[in-house]
Amino acid sequence: MKTQENHPEPSNPLGIDGVEFIEYATAEPLALGAVLETMGFVQVGRHRSREVVLYRQGDMNVVVNADADSWSSTDAEHGATSLTAIALRVRNAGEAYQHALDRGAWAIPTRAGAMELNIPGVHGAGDSVIYFVERYPDFSIYDVDFKLADAARAHPPALAGLHFFGVVQAIRRDRSAEWIDFYQQLMNFQPLPSGTGFGILPRGTMLASPCGKFCLQLVEPPEGTDDVHWDEELIRVGFGTPDVASAMALLAERGVTFVDRPPVQPSEKGALTQMFRGSVNFELVASPALN
Incomplete structure (x- = not known):
């Protein structure tokens, strides 16, 4: 009889099932919307009472928030575009929220108005929010x-099999252990072995979600850059694709340009788009192992 090893499934106390949406706060919603459209996203909805627009492709939702009254990001208030929230799909939003609070997370005040859905959330890096959506x-x-x-436009297909791969978070020097503990205690993210990297920007600590559907990457400032301003914040979204070269070709036809200089040159592992207005870019990552 063939030997069978016992590998228990990772614990997933919140029933996390991937990313529901990511959110940007911006004073330039039309410009950011145009960038998202070149990446294959389609505008599929507008908020009923706020200046907020929903973009989608495949299973990915991106919320563009130009409602200054709801911003918590000081960068957005000064006209920049900031990655301000991640919404996680969970089994029960109320239970996930209480679980996080019980383990030391800070609640955010409700921002729902009359006839609006209240989505529970806690503070993340910097001014960002982690929402729980059931x-x-x-x-x-x-x-x-x-x-x-x-209905015909509400569910546009994903370009080149694009899907959420992960989010990159900047952290201050020597704070990796604290942030690993934060994500482990709240949601049971687990650090991958040292040296594990995906894409062309492997630097940092990789954390895998308990559902195995996406990653977080914690990045400290590079050595020798003590004079560089380095906030703790969400800085970039990574899109997984089964074929980086095919995805790049399709995106290039739509007007997307990629960084092509050492040490950030496209390869079969990934690629990095040029920066939009100094604050927004995206990463392509070959990701057959996590999806």
């Missing part, structure tokens, strides 16, 4: 707060 398989959060496009 309404995603059938009836969704967007059915409440957004005026959605017709």
Whole structure:
């Protein structure tokens, strides 16, 4: 009889099931929307009462928030574009929220107005928020707060198999252990072995979600850059694709340009888009192992 090893499934106390949406706060929603459209996203909805727009492709949702009254990011208030929130799909949003609070997370004040859905969330890096969303398989959060496009346009296919691979977070020097503990205690993210890297920017500590569907990358400032200003914040979204070269070709046809100079040169492992207005870029990552 063939030997069978016992490898228990990673603990997933919150029933995390991937990323529901990521959110940008911006004073330039049309410009950012145009950038997202070159990346294959389609505008599929507008908020019923706020200046907030929903973009989608495949299973990915991106919220562009130009409602200054709801911003918590000081960068956004000064006209920049900031990555301000990650919403996680969970089994029960209320239970996930309480679980996080019980383990030391800081609650954020509710921002829901009249006739709006209240999405529970806690403070993340810098001014960012981690939301917990349970309404995603059938009836969704967007059915409440957004005026959605017709069914034929509401679910555009993903370009080149793009999907959320992960989010990169800048942290201050020697703070990796604290942030690893934060994500382990709250949601049972687990650090991958030292030296594990994906894409063309492997520097940093990789944390895998308990559902195995996405990663977080913690990046400290490089050595010898003590005079460089380095905030703790979310800085970049990574999109997984089964074929980086094919994805690059399709995106290039749509007007996306990629960084092509040492040490950040495209390869079969990944590619990095040029920076938009000094604050937004995206990473392509070959990711068959995590999806």
